Amino acid sequence: MLNVGLIGFGLAGRAFHAPLIAATPALRLAAVVTSRAQEVAALYPEARAVASVDALLADPAIDLVVVATPNDTHAPLARAALEAGKHVVVDKPFALSVEDARELAVLAVTHARMLTVFHNRRWDTDFRTVEHLLRDGTLGEVHLAELRWDRFRPAIKQGWRETPHAGAGLLADLGPHLIDQAIRLFGVPEAVSADIAIQREAAQVDDYFELTLHYGSRRVILGAASLVAAPRPRFALHGTLGSFVKYGIDPQEPVLRAGGTPSDPGYGVEPESAWGTLFDGEAGERRLRSAAGIWPRFYEQAAAAIVEGSAPPVEPEDAIAGLELLELARQSACEGRRLRFPRR
Incomplete structure (x- = not known):
């Protein structure tokens, strides 16, 4: 089972990503970066609330990081997660510029990590x-x-x-x-x-x-x-x-x-x-x-891409074409x- 770290527990994190992660047998929602610790504990008792992104990325037990934050933070957080050796799911839009998106795609290949975009x-x-x-x-x-x-x-x-x-x-x-x-x-x-x-x-x-x-x-x-x-x-x-x-x-x-x-x-x-x-x-x-x-x-295919090496649910190149x-x-x-x- 892959341990998932979710960054953000606003609308996207709480209503879109967390329920889908929890419903995927191959995934375990292990940690959430949020100030809403009580809400996380009530909905997902096995997940712990983490105070900072740095603390989440430093945890060697986290396999997959999901970025569910405001749009202007997507690229920086995805970059930090890839550099920390994590597989990454980024909410849409992939990035705010084509240049940043292409950089992330190259970084994923360099670090041999799965990178995909949540075009649900x-x-x-x-x-x-x-x-x-x-x-x-x-x-x-x-x-x-x-x-x-x-x-x-x-x-x-x-x-x-x-x-x-x-x-x-x-x-x-x-x-x-x-x-x-x-x-x-x-x-x-x-x-x-x-x-x-x-x-x-x-x-x-x-x-x-x-x-x-x-x-x-x-x-x-x-x-x-x-x-x-x-x-x-x-x-x-x-x-x-x-x-x-x-x-x-x-x-x-x-x-x-x-x-x-x-x-x-x-x-x-x-x-x-x-x-x-x-x-x-x-x-x-x-x-x-x-x-x-x-x-x-989406998350079933993301898990398979990490474990089996199959194609991710959304190829980064598809998201880049959309940004173009x-x-x-x-x-x-x-x-x-x-x-x-x-x-x-």
């Missing part, structure tokens, strides 16, 4: 359903795809995500997920054009974005906004044989945030009322059962023009 949305119900549709050719040749993540949050939430500094804003928060999903489905684009804005009166960081990825005649649109009370489809794909439209967000997050676990009955399974609709040009329309959401698969697109999108929005994406 690859195991969402809706995304897995769309993957199956594209793999089976159900929609034919897809010429338009829209991936959106809308919210209705007129009030500004307290916390670092909405405070002006590096790594804040909606694009840094949801952009990495949407970009990673688009690359998984369609590969890297030929070009990108972007619009990024601050729409809420009291907001100080971007709270709206619309990215268009160009693949020849195909367009893949990624969008998120904070003032949408009637959400647009989460996925809308239109091809030569039909369309697929899906509303709503994957159900795994609310279960974990409410204190549930992946072992709860019905975890990751959507009710029929949440299924998407498949529109066939000839046969009409029908509801399509959603594939099961399986976030636990993110940087290019910011430049496109600033300059008001379409920019070509470097081919790999």
Whole structure:
């Protein structure tokens, strides 16, 4: 069993990482760097609270370090963990710059350590359903795809995500997920054009974005906004044989945030009322059962990568490509023009 040290016990650490680590037979949540020692003790009695990152990294019993902290600390903490000889999981975004991300990837190879990025949305119900549709050719040749993540949050939430500094804003928060999903489905684009804005009166960081990825005649649109009370489809794909439209967000997050676990009955399974609709040009329309959401698969694959030497759940190169697109999108929005994406 691999001993895991978790850095951070805020939303990401408490609701996303800790429950998934605890649900993975090959992993043991051994230590958490946090000031919330009582909360850790109540939820995970076998894990000890550690006062500092240095103390965690100096512990030879810790095999895997998980970085679940504010965005601007991801790269420095991952670097320190790799230099301490630990395997590393970094929450998204991988880093705040492509340069830092590439440096981390090289460092992992140098130290012969597993490095991966927590793009858990690859195991969402809706995304897995769309993957199956594209793999089976159900929609034919897809010429338009829209991936959106809308919210209705007129009030500004307290916390670092909405405070002006590096790594804040909606694009840094949801952009990495949407970009990673688009690359998984369609590969890297030929070009990108972007619009990024601050729409809420009291907001100080971007709270709206619309990215268009160009693949020849195909367009893949990624969008998120904070003032949408009637959400647009989460996925809308239109091809030569039909369309697929899906509303709503994957159900795994609310279960974990409410204190549930992946072992709860019905975890990751959507009710029929949440299924998407498949529109066939000839046969009409029908509801399509959603594939099961399986976030636990991420840590299962991370453990296997360490123990067996198999591929990590998310290759660092994939996350780097996503960061390259993110940087290019910011430049496109600033300059008001379409920019070509470097081919790999």
